[in-house]
Amino acid sequence: MSDQVSGEGPQILERHKGQSVNFRSQARQFFAAALERLSADGVVAIGPEEIPGLVEQVRETADAKFGDYSGTMAMALAKRAGQKPRDVAAEIISRLNGVPGLSELFEKPTEPVGPGFINLRVRSEALAHAIVLALADSRMGVAPVDIPQTIVIDYSSPNVAKPMHVGHIRSTVIGDALAKILAFRGHSIITDNHLGDWGTQFGMILWGFKHLCDKERFAVAPTAELGRLYRLVRKLADAKPEELAEDPQAAALMATYPAVAAAVMAETVKLHEGDPENVSLWERFMPACREEIERIYSRLGVSFDHTLGESFYQPHLAAVVDDLVGMGLAKKSRGATAVFLAGYEAPLLIRKADGAFLYATTDLATIQWRIEHWQPDQILYVVDHRQSQHFEQLFATAKLWGCGNPERTERLKLVHIAFGTVLGEDGRPFKTRAGDTVGLESLLDEGVERAAQIVANGEGDRSAGGWSETDRRQIAETVGIGAIKYADLSQNRTTDSTFSFDKMLQLTGNTAAYMQYAVARVEGIFSRAGIDRETVRRETTVVHLVDPRERALALELVRFGEALEDVEADYRPNLLTAAMYDLAGSYSTFYDALPVLKAEGQTRVTRLALCDMTGRILRKGLELLGIGTVTKM
RNA sequence: GCGUCCGUAGCUCAAUUGGAUAGAGCAUCGGUCUUCGGAACCGAGGGUUGCAGGUUCAAGUCCUGCCGGGCGUACCA
Numbered sequence: 001m002s003d004q005v006s007g008e009g010p011q012i013l014e015r016h017k018g019q020s021v022n023f024r025s026q027a028r029q030f031f032a033a034a035l036e037r038l039s040a041d042g043v044v045a046i047g048p049e050e051i052p053g054l055v056e057q058v059r060e061t062a063d064a065k066f067g068d069y070s071g072t073m074a075m076a077l078a079k080r081a082g083q084k085p086r087d088v089a090a091e092i093i094s095r096l097n098g099v100p101g102l103s104e105l106f107e108k109p110t111e112p113v114g115p116g117f118i119n120l121r122v123r124s125e126a127l128a129h130a131i132v133l134a135l136a137d138s139r140m141g142v143a144p145v146d147i148p149q150t151i152v153i154d155y156s157s158p159n160v161a162k163p164m165h166v167g168h169i170r171s172t173v174i175g176d177a178l179a180k181i182l183a184f185r186g187h188s189i190i191t192d193n194h195l196g197d198w199g200t201q202f203g204m205i206l207w208g209f210k211h212l213c214d215k216e217r218f219a220v221a222p223t224a225e226l227g228r229l230y231r232l233v234r235k236l237a238d239a240k241p242e243e244l245a246e247d248p249q250a251a252a253l254m255a256t257y258p259a260v261a262a263a264v265m266a267e268t269v270k271l272h273e274g275d276p277e278n279v280s281l282w283e284r285f286m287p288a289c290r291e292e293i294e295r296i297y298s299r300l301g302v303s304f305d306h307t308l309g310e311s312f313y314q315p316h317l318a319a320v321v322d323d324l325v326g327m328g329l330a331k332k333s334r335g336a337t338a339v340f341l342a343g344y345e346a347p348l349l350i351r352k353a354d355g356a357f358l359y360a361t362t363d364l365a366t367i368q369w370r371i372e373h374w375q376p377d378q379i380l381y382v383v384d385h386r387q388s389q390h391f392e393q394l395f396a397t398a399k400l401w402g403c404g405n406p407e408r409t410e411r412l413k414l415v416h417i418a419f420g421t422v423l424g425e426d427g428r429p430f431k432t433r434a435g436d437t438v439g440l441e442s443l444l445d446e447g448v449e450r451a452a453q454i455v456a457n458g459e460g461d462r463s464a465g466g467w468s469e470t471d472r473r474q475i476a477e478t479v480g481i482g483a484i485k486y487a488d489l490s491q492n493r494t495t496d497s498t499f500s501f502d503k504m505l506q507l508t509g510n511t512a513a514y515m516q517y518a519v520a521r522v523e524g525i526f527s528r529a530g531i532d533r534e535t536v537r538r539e540t541t542v543v544h545l546v547d548p549r550e551r552a553l554a555l556e557l558v559r560f561g562e563a564l565e566d567v568e569a570d571y572r573p574n575l576l577t578a579a580m581y582d583l584a585g586s587y588s589t590f591y592d593a594l595p596v597l598k599a600e601g602q603t604r605v606t607r608l609a610l611c612d613m614t615g616r617i618l619r620k621g622l623e624l625l626g627i628g629t630v631t632k633m
Numbered sequence: 634g635c636g637u638c639c640g641u642a643g644c645u646c647a648a649u650u651g652g653a654u655a656g657a658g659c660a661u662c663g664g665u666c667u668u669c670g671g672a673a674c675c676g677a678g679g680g681u682u683g684c685a686g687g688u689u690c691a692a693g694u695c696c697u698g699c700c701g702g703g704c705g706u707a708c709c710a
Binding site: 354498566 | 658
C-alpha cells in the first residue's frame, strides 16, 4: 500500500481497522451531529429524543445521479423553523460540513437540491477501503448488532394429524429465513416448531381409527391411513351437503353414523382428560406423524431448536384458566370461559362448554413457559394473516395477565408475522384440479422434476462430457427446491401470491435459478483460472475504483449489511432478495463490460476482489434465505 | 352488519413505511458482441396507481366517501 492510495485513505483504514464500514449509519451519525448543532445555534428547536426519528430520513437515493444517500428532514423541519425548506437544508449542510470525519467518508455536500434534499456521495477512496476491509472479514463487512436480543421464532407449526400441504410452506420458509438472518445479525435465536398435536383433529383420527380403520393399510403405511381417516372423518364431522354430494362413500357413512361431530368432540375431550385408551393410541400415532414431517423438513433443509407441540403445554392449561378467572380477566359465558376485550365482537375463548381447552389457552401457556425458561425479548409468530385477530386478542390478554412475570411480559415484544395466501393461477386458493389441497411433497417433486428438465437443456452447451447422474439429481434438487422457496421469500409477505412453476423457474429475473447461476458464474472464474481466493483476500490491500461500473458494484457490496438491517426492521426477507437481485444485476453489467482475468496490474487486483466479494455475498445471502447453491449448473 | 387487508403496465410483482421523473421480470420491438460461463448486456414502447374529494413543501402510501374483491367475525387451529 503506497502511492496508489490517495487522500486520507490510510487514516480511514486505521480508524476502521478490523471493523467494517456502514455508510448509512455513518451518514446518520453525521446528520445527528449537524442537527444537534442546528438546535444549539437556535435555528430550530429539536429535542434529543427527536433526533433518531429525523436521521432515519437519511436513506439510499432513488437515483444514483443524486448521490448515494440523501436526507429529507429539512423539508419536515421548515415549518417549525419558519423558513423555506431550502434555507433550512442550507443551514444543515453548513453544520454537516463542520462535523469531524464526514469528509473522510463522503464528498462535502454543497447545496440543497430540489425542494430541500441533502445529498451525500460516498468518496471512492472510502468505498475502496470498505471493500478491502470486507475482503479480509469473515463477516464480509457486516458488523453484528450492538445489543443482541433473545428472539423466539415460532413457525411452520403444522397439524401432524394431516399431511403437510402448500399452505405450510410460507410459514416454514419465511420463519427459517428470518431465523438465519437474525442469527447472522448477532441475535440469540431460538426456533420452536409449535406442532398441532393435541387438538380436535386428533379426535377425528381417534374416532376414525376406532370405527373406520383399514388395519392392513395401517400396518403397511400408518401415516397414509391416518391421513385418509382424517380427511374422511372431517367430511363427516363438517357434514357440508356439497362435499357429501361429491363423495358417495362419505354420504353412505353419514347414514350409519349421524352424530359423528359430537362423537369426535367426545374423543377429543377423553384424550384431554387422560383416558388411557386414547392416550395410548395418541402415543402410538405420534412417531409416524413426526417421521412424516421430518422427511419434508430434511428435504427443505429446515430444522428447529425445539419441537414443543401443543401437547407439551397440556399440564398447564387448567392453571392458566384458573389464573385468568381468579384475576377477573376471564368469566363464564354461554357455558364457556371467555376473555372479553374492548373493541372485539367475539371474546377470546379459553375453555369450551364441554370442558376442553382451546388453542388460545395453549398459546397463553406457551408464552408463559417461554418467558419462564427462555426470557426472550421478542417472540415472533410466522402464521398466515387469517389469524391476525386471534393474535391481537392473544397478545392483549397476555399483557393484561402478565404470564406469571408481569415485568418481563411488559417488556416482551410479541409480533404476528403475517403473510398472504398462496393462490393458484386462477386466482383462487391453490388447489388441485380435483379441488384437494396440494400435498407439499408432490409439490416439491414437481418443482425438482421441472428443474431437471431445464438443467438438462443447458447442460450440453456447457459441460464437456456431461455430468454424472448424481450431479444432475443434486443440481435439480437444489434448483427446484430453491425456486419454490425463493418465490415465497421474494414477495412482500403481506400480499397474496400466485403460485406458478413457470414463473419461479425462469432463468432470468428475480428467481432462485438466476441467483444460483450468478454464483456459479462468479465462482467459475476462480476455479477455471486456477486462482486461489484466499490469496486474493490476504494479499489485496488496495483496490482502486475507477470505472463507474466498478463503483456501482462496490456500493452494492457494502450495502449488504444495510439490507439485513432493513429485513430485521420489518421482518421482511424480500428486502434481502431484492438486494441480492440488485447485486447480481450490477455484477452482470460490470462483468459484461469489463475484463477481469485479461486485465492487468491494479485493475486486475481490484476486479478480482470485487468478483470474490460478489460470490461470497451472493452465497451468504442465499444461505441466509435457506437456499442452496451449486458449483455448476 | 362489524372488523381487517387489498385494488399499481397485457401478465407476475416492486416501490427504502410521506420523498425527487411510480420501477423490475415475462411478453413485444430494436441494438451489441470473432463467449474471462451468452442461461449475457444495452435500449424502446407500454401507467389518470379502482373512482371522487381532502390533508401538505411533497400522496401509490395518510384521512373521508363510494366501487370491486380477500379474509375474519363464540366454543376448529
